Amino acid sequence: MSATTHADIWKKMSGIDVSEYTKSRGIGSRTLSWIPWSDCLAILQNSYPEFEYEFFPVTLYPDGSAEVGCEVTIGDVSRRVDLPVMDHTFNAIVAGAGSSPSSRDINDARWRAFVKAVAVLTGLGFQLYLCRIHFCRFRRHLTSIFWSFTYN
Numbered sequence: 001m002s003a004t005t006h007a008d009i010w011k012k013m014s015g016i017d018v019s020e021y022t023k024s025r026g027i028g029s030r031t032l033s034w035i036p037w038s039d040c041l042a043i044l045q046n047s048y049p050e051f052e053y054e055f056f057p058v059t060l061y062p063d064g065s066a067e068v069g070c071e072v073t074i075g076d077v078s079r080r081v082d083l084p085v086m087d088h089t090f091n092a093i094v095a096g097a098g099s100s101p102s103s104r105d106i107n108d109a110r111w112r113a114f115v116k117a118v119a120v121l122t123g124l125g126f127q128l129y130l131c132r133i134h135f136c137r138f139r140r141h142l143t144s145i146f147w148s149f150t151y152n
Contacts, residue, residue, distance in 0.1 A: 014123025037111035064095035070113035079121035
């Protein structure tokens with residue numbers, strides 16, 4: 001049996017419709033959508049039960065902010081994502097008077113990194129990262145322009 005490649009994984013997972021799992025929340029003028037980590041893990045477990053993940057130690061920066069990392073592995077293929085520790089409005093939490101990343105903030109950031117690492121490795125839910133704000137409409141517009149030039 002041949003080794004699983006990144007292309008094999010992407011082909012199998014990127015086409016999965018995640019709309020039934022997607023959550024959304026408006027933050028200011030933006031609407032952000034995501035897949036909860038538990039759903040992401042369950043979908044991945046169903047397709048690749050041998051997958052592994054690793055959380056890395058928190059990196060603390062001189063300005064008081066913090067970053068977490070997660071690596072997801074399927075067979076010999078791995079992808080790592082690092083994310084800042086953020087508050088509920090997705091702004092970095094900076095340690096200072098009355099503010100520092102709590103263990104809850106760090107745990108939330110780790111699982112956000114897990115979901116993003118899964119998306120980068122497998123394509124699962126990757127469309128959520130492509131379709132921020134008006135980008136989807138803009139991309140469709142560019143695609144229609146491309147095809148109109150191609151066939152005229």
